[in-house]
Amino acid sequence: MLRLSKLTDYAVVVLVQLARGGAVQTAPGIACATAVPEPTVAKVLKILAATGLVTSLRGARGGYRLARPLAALPVAEVIAAVDGPIALTACVDVSPVACEQQRSCPMSGRWLRVNEAIREALAGITLADMVGETGAEAARAAHPARLPQMTIEEAL
Amino acid sequence: MLRLSKLTDYAVVVLVQLARGGAVQTAPGIACATAVPEPTVAKVLKILAATGLVTSLRGARGGYRLARPLAALPVAEVIAAVDGPIALTACVDVSPVACEQQRSCPMSGRWLRVNEAIREALAGITLADMVGETGAEAARAAHPARLPQMTIEEAL
DNA sequence: ATATAAGAGGACCGGATAAGTCCTGATACT
């Protein structure tokens, strides 16, 4: 259903909790603050740390800290960090495994534009936009072309 | 990876083939024209017919025909037809199955904006935009705000 | 120095979901 993975969803929740808690927080702490199972939180944090979205402090009194403020963290990056690069179809992906029909497919490469459109939409919304009301204007400012001309919203 | 299902991908391929072939075409015919396995093509066509994107003619000399020109067929509709409504997270979906953390989740409902952004991006691109060069301008016209301000394209 | 608290980095299993195949009917042309 064009749904993003639960891990990604959790990643956002964790990041926001990390922001509102401030300072350094441990994985179990975040888990109990967000109602997300602790092992899963740990997993998410490790992924985020590996891609540099959060910084980790090891040892006693350790934990995690945001590497960047939420306002400088577009959703696209979180998704890319957890789920891998955004690639709607196989022929858009950079990975070696290409699509079977690559040859003799009239659509090969045609998805690029759609992919970019989504990537840009996702790059224009930061986590800060998602949490507060202040984000409403920010999102609108990033997309001034949100004119109600296309009314194909009944898309089932 | 925020990838759409293969069936959806095939659906687009089939629809385009249906357009360029013109007139009425049978499932096996489309299959051999697109290098997509025939049973799969049949399945896709049935789904598309059920949602009204193509019209079917039964009996001998029957087949499928486009219900609408490609120019009036946004990608969003194809995706919605095959994969179901676009719902990035569980709490955006209209289905009864809600997310576990719905309560006590600070993000509940916050995905709506992101979801809409994607839906609109997808609604603004028609299949006609994807196939021809003529589509390039059409897509650009639909999104005049594609200014290169956000340079977070290194999203892995 | 030792004990302890925390993350790093995998390996692992089970369940969900999608992909692909096939079968049995209904329908309309010839």
Add this chain to the structure above:
DNA sequence: AGTATCAGGACTTATCCGGTCCTCTTATAT
């Protein structure tokens, strides 16, 4: 009548994701 074609499922298989756990390293505190 006969045949070509779609309709609508049921079914099987493959793949991927979610979730759990184990062991090792690192750093603080006593």
